Each structure stands twice: as C-alpha cells, then as structure tokens.
Amino acid sequence: MEFTIRAPCSSANIGPGFDVIGLALSMYLELHVKVDKSKTTSEKILNCGITYEGQGGQGSVSLNPERNLITRVALYVLRCHNQRAFPIETNIHIVNPIPLGRGLGSSGAAVVAGVFLANEVGQLGLSKARMLDYCLMVERHPDNVAAALYGGFVGTYLNELKPEDVSRLEIPLSEVLPECTGGVDTGLKPPDPPLNIGHYHQFKWAPEIQCVAIIPQFKVPTAEAREVLPKSYMRADVVFNLQRIALLPIALGESPPDPEFIYLSMQDKVHQPYRKTLIPGLTEILQSVTPKSHPGLLGICLSGAGPTILALATENFEQIAHTLIAEFKTKGIECDWKLLVPAHDGTTATYKS
Template sequence: MATESFVIRTPASSANIGPGFDVIGLALSLYLELHVTIDRTKTTSSFPLNCRITYEGDGEADVPLDPDANLVTRVALYVLRCHNQRSFPVETHVHIKNPIPLGRGLGSSGAAVVAGVMLGKEAGGLHHLEPSRLFDFCLMIERHPDNVGAALFGGFVGTYLNPLKPEDVARKEIPLSEVLPAPAGGVDTGAQPPAPPLGIGHHIKFPWSPAIKAVAIIPEFEVATAKAREVLPAVYPRADVTFNLQRIALLPVALGQTPPKPDLIYLAMQDKLHQPYRQTLIPGLTEIVESMTPSTQPGLLGVCLSGAGPTILALATDHFEEIADRIIARFTRQGIQCSWKLLEPAEGTQVTRSQA
C-alpha cells in the first residue's frame, strides 16, 4: 500500500439542552471533516512532526497550521504518544474542512477534540481502541461530556463522569497542557503524557422523535466558554435546582414521543441554572427564549440556548423559516446580524477509508 487515505467526519453538537446543563447533548447534522493522506513510500518529511495541515472553513484566517498548536493534531499527538508513537507517520497530510462556527455554542471545540482522538487512532493504527476508550481520551482534554459524547456517539445523549480520585471530584477540566507539553515549534520534548484512566465517563442514548428538527439561529459574535462559565454562581438556590431536576426527568421522554406533545416539551425545556445568568453576555436572551410558545407560534416545541451560546436552538416540527425569522428579528433590534440553519440529529463520528 503506497498511499493511505481516509476521511473522519464528526458532527457539531448542542449541549445543555433545556435543563440538561453539562449533562445532555445532541449531535447535529453539520460536520467537521478531516481528509487525511499518508504517503507510505516516503521515509523522511520536511514538515514538523511529519504532518502538514491545510484548512478551509470557519476561522480560516486564525486557525494555527502547526501540528503542535492546532487543536485537532495536538489531540491526535496525545493519543499517539500515549502509545509510544512520538509523531505522525511520515508525510501525513491533514486537510480540515470546518463549517461549524467557532465560539458559537455548536460544539466546535468538542468536534475538534473527538476528530483529533480519532485521527490519532487511525494514523497510529490503534484499531484496538474501542469507542468507550476513545471517550476516555476525549475527556482527558475536555471534561464536558455532553458535547464530546454527542460528537463521538451521535444522537441525543445523556452523559456523566465517574469520580476517579478524591481530588479529581473538584476538577472540571484537565487542561491540554497537562497531557501534552506546550507547543514548542515542532520539537519533541520527549515527555510521556499521562494515559487516561479507564471509564472516565459514560453515556446513554435517548430516543428522539423523527418529527422534531432543530432550528439553529447563529448570531455573528462569539461567546467564549470560559467567559460563559464565569457568570455562573458557585451556589444555587434549592428551588432552582429542584426546578431543573423536575424538567430533566421529563425531557428525554418528551422528545422521544411520537407525535410530539408541544406543551410538554415546552415545559420540559425550561431552565434556571445557566440561561438566566448568561443573558448578560447575549443581548435579549431572556426575551428571545420567552417570546414564543407553542400556542403563539405554530410548529414550535421549545427554545433554549445552545451550549454556552450565543446560538439559539429552537426545536420544531414545521414553520421552520417563520420561527427563525421571528428570533432573528429580536436580535436585529439589538443590532446583531444572524444566520440560521435547519439541522437534525446526526450519527456519531465516522471514518471512511480508501486505498491507492
């Protein structure tokens, strides 16, 4: 085999669906693609870490193309080095096609992490790595299992983390710098990264009614996840926690019923744990979420913030364009331009191989 080529296709995702803060994720039919070619006839490479990166799509002017700085390839290197492979195979070319808006609450970083883990598996010939083990690698880098769980496994998923050690319970994330040395211009430091413990996180797939689609309204500004977490309180009122627990018990059942019950879904999608606090970052958020109900807007089931925002996700059965136009009009009054996409639940990360 002279040349090996394969495509990794990873979906976008929406986290925190309704009351499911840091728990529930939905894979969406918008895909990050890695088109990978490895020339097995070559024995040396002029590229750092044997890898050339090219990129097209959202953030094209800003995404780094050094393999030890780009998130996708840096994650892949983590997987490779945990298996005693210090770099990519000689003459690896990774062409990234990314239509997922960066920093908009549609899981762009989660998709990059999942695609990177899969790249490490495929480039390194690590075919013994099962999906559950790949999930461990993802969670060493991004400890928000709802996004990476949806992107890896697909569909509508509930996720949870296992406490590994007493000191780990309080930790929310393990920075990438802890599992890989800081970028060093392509120079291998020789450091051995810590391999993930077994069974960091788990997931379960919930049913989803085929009648339900997702209308994603995407404002033209970014909200950093770290900034969106800073506005959240350290302690919540018991009544607000109970409010969310009641609704999260309803939501997976409500979204799996056919035909959907609009009033039940609308009730089940309400939240008091993150959306009220993030309205300071997203002008008009509360008004937008509360401005429409199934009784005032045909086809609507419920509205919520997608991830950390600013994207708004409206679940609906029809009248998609009308719903999008009404929400966009609210942003327009704030001087914010938007685009929108009609999406549906997607399968998880897929790999397609070809040989030449």
C-alpha cells in the same frame, strides 16, 4: 492510505440539562487525511502538513501541528501509545463549517476528530468507549464530546476521579508538546487516561423533530459564560431543573411530539437566566416565542454556552427562524440560521477504496 473523518457539531444543555444532555447535529467537521507511505523522510513538523478551509479562516486556526487543537489531541493519543510523531508523510485538509465560539460544540468536534485521527493513523484499534476517556482528558464536558463521538441525543455523567485526575484539565503540555521545552522532545510518555472517566446513554428522538439553529454573529467564550454563573443555587431552582430534566428525554422521544409537554420540560433556572447579560435579546426570545404564538414550535433554548439559540420544531421552520432573527436585529445583532437534524451516527472514518 486515504480516509475521511466526519465529526458532527453538537448542542449541549438543551434547556434544563446543564452539563448533562447533548445532541449531535448534522453539521460536520471533516478531516481529509492522506498518508504517503512511499516517502521515507519528511521536512514537515512532526511529519504532518495541515491545510484549512471554513469558519474563522487560517488567521484564527493554526496550521502548526504542535498548536492546532486537532493535531495536538492526536499527538497526545499517539504518544500515549509510544508513537512520537505522525506517520511519514501525513497530510490533513480540514474542512470546518461549524462556527467557532457560538455554542455548537466546535471544540468538542475538534477533540473527538483528533482522537479519531490518532486511532486511524496510529492503527491503535481503540474502542469508542476508550476514545471517550481520551476525549475527556482534554474536554471535560461530556455532553458535547459524547454526542459528537456516539451521535444522537445523549445523557452523560462523569465518574468521581482521584484528585490528581480531576486537576488535570488539559493535555499535559510539558510532556507532550516540544514547544514547551524549548523545541526539544523530552521523550516523556504522557499519562494515560483512567478507564471509564465518563458514561453516556442514548435517548430516543422523535423523527418529526428538527432543529432551527439561530447563530448570532458574535462569540461567547465558554469561560466567560461560566464565569457569570453563581457559585451556589437556591434549592427551589435546583428542584425546578431536576423535575424537568427527568421528563425531557421522555418528551423528546415520544411520537407524535406534544408541544406543551416539551415546551414546559425545556425550561431552565440554572444557566440561561444568568447568561442573558452576555446575549442581548435572550430573555425576550425565551419568553415570547411559544408553541401558541408559533405553530410547529416545540421548545426553545440556548445552545451550549451560546449565543446560538436552538428551536425545536416540526414545521414552519423558516417563519420561526425569521421571527428569532428579527428579535436579535432589534438589538443590533445580525444572525445566520440553519435547519439541522440529529446526527445519529456520530463520528466516522471512511476509507477511500
């Protein structure tokens, strides 16, 4: 059995849509999976071998299936279905072009790919709606995982959960991973996710709009980016964002796009102003690059927790990219850039015929 799983990267927040809006983009994490059914025994840990190429290299990505995020998530889902290990013998080659820790949903893609992996090798027959529940047991940001799972431009929300479910912020390691019990498999079944943890809705996206991703060559850990946010907000700032988030999905779905409408709808006072201390040049970029100064530009925002900047545009992509890269360079920061489009299909599994 051979198949390939493709999970797109994603950009969360999109201006005023903090923890609400996500956009799947055309840069894909790929898992090339082969299950050799001719084997009856395996010397590999949990019957699973991993190889890796791409961002970060093998030095920063574990090849141990008990520690690699993708296989840990898959193991969690499998054990919820009374399968203690991967089928004999499972080999996974990971190809990852998504920059790690740069605000393009690398962990969200990994979590979704892990759930998909378990569904395929375990022949679980899970619906995407149920897969979302498993994803949200691991990654509590529905904007990234819903975008990566379903594809396109999505709005999301979490249901109010019981206290014991809210407090469970990661895979229950002691019940899932043998390393946490001295290398002995306890045989415990992990807790299944509640039904319908979160919901999503796909918005329209004008076909003319493409995304210029400016990717600085440094990381901003999500935990650090959240730490700089205030514990409470002024009412005027909350209203400011609510007014714009109500209009943004309409603005980005209309064809032809209205640059002024989109630019004003992408303004934010909830997260971007507080993250400027972590991203040199952010304030200057958000204030100086406009549709009037750069024809073709529609709007500009921080992608996720950053430091990647996402510029939405209909033309002059290279000129816009070079302007933003030059602004970062004045702060001593080198950048890469990519022109991306929405990934409307979300995560897929394709079998080799």
